[in-house]
Amino acid sequence: MNLFLKEMKRNSVSLISWLIVIIVLISITMAVYPTFMANQSKIMALMTIVPKGALQFKGISNFTDLLSPVGFYAANNVIYMMVLGSIYSIILASNIILSEEYNKTAEYLLTWPVSRNEIFINKTAVILLNILLLNLTACAAGLIWLELVKTGPLNFVAFMILSLYTLLLNFFFGAAGLLISTLIKKAKPITTFSVGLVLILYFIETISKITDGISGIGYLSPFRYARIDAVSPDYGLDTLNLLYFIGLSLLFGVLAWSIYKRKDIFL
Amino acid sequence: MISPVIEITGLSKFYGKARGIEHIDLEVQRGEIFGFIGPNGAGKSTTIRILLNLIFPTEGSAKIMGMDVTHESKKIKQLTGYVPSDANAYRHMDVNEFLNFCMRFYGVNDNEKLASMADLFDLDLKRKISDLSMGNRKKVSIVQSLIHDPQLLILDEPTTGLDPLMQAKFFDLLQSENRKGLTIFFSSHILSEIQMLCKRVAIIKDGRIIKVEDIDTLRRKQLKKVSIVFKDKMSAENFRIPGIDTLDTSMDNILSFMYSGRIDELLSRLSGINIEDMTIEEPSLEEIFMHYYQ
Numbered sequence: 001m002n003l004f005l006k007e008m009k010r011n012s013v014s015l016i017s018w019l020i021v022i023i024v025l026i027s028i029t030m031a032v033y034p035t036f037m038a039n040q041s042k043i044m045a046l047m048t049i050v051p052k053g054a055l056q057f058k059g060i061s062n063f064t065d066l067l068s069p070v071g072f073y074a075a076n077n078v079i080y081m082m083v084l085g086s087i088y089s090i091i092l093a094s095n096i097i098l099s100e101e102y103n104k105t106a107e108y109l110l111t112w113p114v115s116r117n118e119i120f121i122n123k124t125a126v127i128l129l130n131i132l133l134l135n136l137t138a139c140a141a142g143l144i145w146l147e148l149v150k151t152g153p154l155n156f157v158a159f160m161i162l163s164l165y166t167l168l169l170n171f172f173f174g175a176a177g178l179l180i181s182t183l184i185k186k187a188k189p190i191t192t193f194s195v196g197l198v199l200i201l202y203f204i205e206t207i208s209k210i211t212d213g214i215s216g217i218g219y220l221s222p223f224r225y226a227r228i229d230a231v232s233p234d235y236g237l238d239t240l241n242l243l244y245f246i247g248l249s250l251l252f253g254v255l256a257w258s259i260y261k262r263k264d265i266f267l
Numbered sequence: 268m269i270s271p272v273i274e275i276t277g278l279s280k281f282y283g284k285a286r287g288i289e290h291i292d293l294e295v296q297r298g299e300i301f302g303f304i305g306p307n308g309a310g311k312s313t314t315i316r317i318l319l320n321l322i323f324p325t326e327g328s329a330k331i332m333g334m335d336v337t338h339e340s341k342k343i344k345q346l347t348g349y350v351p352s353d354a355n356a357y358r359h360m361d362v363n364e365f366l367n368f369c370m371r372f373y374g375v376n377d378n379e380k381l382a383s384m385a386d387l388f389d390l391d392l393k394r395k396i397s398d399l400s401m402g403n404r405k406k407v408s409i410v411q412s413l414i415h416d417p418q419l420l421i422l423d424e425p426t427t428g429l430d431p432l433m434q435a436k437f438f439d440l441l442q443s444e445n446r447k448g449l450t451i452f453f454s455s456h457i458l459s460e461i462q463m464l465c466k467r468v469a470i471i472k473d474g475r476i477i478k479v480e481d482i483d484t485l486r487r488k489q490l491k492k493v494s495i496v497f498k499d500k501m502s503a504e505n506f507r508i509p510g511i512d513t514l515d516t517s518m519d520n521i522l523s524f525m526y527s528g529r530i531d532e533l534l535s536r537l538s539g540i541n542i543e544d545m546t547i548e549e550p551s552l553e554e555i556f557m558h559y560y561q
Contacts, residue, residue, distance in 0.1 A: 002371040002372060006368055010359060106321065107321070108356060111321070111347075113373060114341065115340070115341045264322040267321070
């Protein structure tokens with residue numbers, strides 16, 4: 001608990017900063033929705049010149065999807081929570097253990113009576129709780145805005161499923177960050193690499209959606225498995241997608257744990 | 268028979284093909300202040316990091332208080348204190364926060380002892396770690412290593428950054444704790460520190476223990492590096508004094524040599540000779556190694 005509390009405190013400023021950024025971005029986007037609805041015929045006319053692929057990558061199968069508040073939220077906020085949330089998750093996870101090495105504080109922490117298992121469990125708990133807090137706050141902010149701007153009944157289930165996919169995607173990148181950090185032999189910050197990895201995987205998914213003939217490469221990206229087509233009639237929790245996220249996140253976590261237990265800490 | 272506090276058997280560590288340490292055997296007895304000396308890169312820190320389970324041995328084993336350093340590390344650490352060579356504590360904490368964070372791992376809450384140790388080392392508990400000099404961070408490191416009354420203290424170049432006054436206080440504290448029963452494993456590349464504190468010393472070079480020697484024996488061999496500038500040309504043939512070794516005669520009026528005898532005897536033999544300048548200094552470790560272990 002000692003280590004857990006210390007890590008929560010240490011990461012609190014970063015978490016609050018990210019929360020503020022995401023709430024502001026969601027608010028700015030959703031504040032536009034009433035104007036969008038008021039001018040929907042003009043905007044729809046404008047949207048006809050947008051390539052179909054560009055809409056697909058935002059999870060929109062046709063323009064009318066945007067008229068639903070959840071569809072509008074999903075299309076416009078996906079980048080905030082899915083991409084920025086994933087970047088936050090991977091930065092947090094990839095540095096939380098590795099920073100003890102490159103800051104040389106491991107010479108204290110690992111020489112005090114605390115096992116590597118305890119260190120790993122406490123730090124993983126901090127990652128999970130921080131990602132959960134980020135997602136719950138974003139979810140609450142989104143829900144409040146949807147309630148404020150809705151003109152009819154809200155598809156609450158679709159919104160919650162979308163939020164769950166986002167959470168699972170963020171956990172996935174958290175687990176990936178943890179694994180990458182345990183694989184690093186020479187202790188140094190890997191923030192650039194981690195952020196680059198998220199952006200490349202997002203780029204792969206984007207390219208695969210807007211380019212004919214290479215849609216298959218999108219399956220290499222975890223973003224493919226986080227469904228954002230919230231207004232599709234068949235939108236729901238797909239077992240395979242859930243297994244993908246839960247299975248790989250657990251696998252990365254267990255691998256990171258087993259590597260960390262036997263890792264030489266170079267300082 | 269009382270088992271050694273530290274017992275290292277055939278310990279090796281390789282980083283890929285690079286050598287860390289090779290086949291080290293070592294025993295440190297309870298209540299000893301044991302010196303571990305060698306030049307940088309000799310394998311001192313590698314040995315210590317294996318003892319503290321920061322790294323894993325390639326082969327061999329090490330025990331502290333009869334417990335295996337790899338498998339019973341947590342129990343060992345409860346009874347051990349450590350001062351690392353780089354005193355990089357958590358920079359976002361203040362000193363008090365850091366030391367309390369440390370104490371909670373040991374399950375102790377001795378604020379009285381914390382205050383007295385801070386007082387001894389003239390340490391401001393309210394200052395942020397990031398604002399501290401190397402010397403002050405070292406003091407924090409020393410306090411955290413002793414705050415839980417360990418049975419074994421492992422020191423890795425502990426005096427780096429400490430001013431002479433603080434070094435003296437630190438050595439007094441070590442001797443006082445040693446009298447109470449604390450075993451100390453003192454790693455350094457400074458021979459005079461080791462000679463001042465330790466009862467026995469292990470000399471490590473290129474990853475291997477060259478010699479484990481009683482410090483009194485080493486002291487009897489006390490070695491000085493002497494350089495004399497004569498007013499006139501001086502022949503090495505005319506300069507035969509017991510205790511002189513590795514005499515350098517490359518310049519006509521300058522003689523340099525290692526001297527392991529008594530300084531007063533050397534000076535009496537030099538009386539009557541026209542000397543322009545003379546320096547007597549402590550040899551580097553490399554020179555000592557060359558002298559003793561060629």
